[in-house]
Amino acid sequence: MKRIHLLFLAPLLMAACQSKPTTETVAASADSALKLPYTLKKERVWEMNTDGHNLQTALNAIKAFEKNDTTAMKDLIADSIQVYYEGGEFKGKRADFLKAIKQEMDMYKNLQIDMEDWESVISKDKSEEWVGMWYKQKWQNDKGKTDSLQVYNDVQLKGGKLVRWVDYSRHYTPAK
Structure with a gap:
């Protein structure tokens, strides 16, 4: 029975250890995908x-x-x-x-x-x-x-x- 639990637990551990994009990474990639009609002289974050x-x-x-x-x-x-x-x-x-x-x-x-x-x-x-x-x-x-x-x-x-x-x-x- 312990082996079955380990089989179910292993994929969860692997998924939890994978890095996820941060909010900043998501925001930066979203901005680069946009074609904004204006640009800023100084980036404001x-x-x-x-x-x-x-x-x-x-x-x-x-x-x-x-x-x-x-x-x-x-x-x-x-x-x-x-x-x-x-x-x-x-x-x-x-x-x-x-x-x-x-x-x-x-x-x-x-x-x-x-x-x-x-x-x-x-x-x-x-x-x-x-x-x-x-x-x-x-x-x-x-x-x-x-x-x-x-x-x-x-x-x-x-x-x-x-x-x-x-x-x-x-x-x-x-x-x-």
């Missing part, structure tokens, strides 16, 4: 960032914006920051950014963020770390009219602080 500190920092920054709390935001931003938003950009010192964002935040009343998803990634060579966030933003203006945006933010972090904030937003079509 990203992986999920399992360290939750960047995600925590990015979400805390959005929460500080929602609560109009520049004091909380101050600790999350690097000495200088670049911000790109619909219709403009800001490049400068943290203190100047906080003054500008305070004016922006004062225009919103009853601001609410409805977070839909997020993703924290890090480049394979560990040179870049980003957090992407998808959410709906609702508020009232100074006349009490409600408005909303669908927003996607990409924030880059270095040393646990925000250094770049890219804001993409879509206005909703007014109801007829």
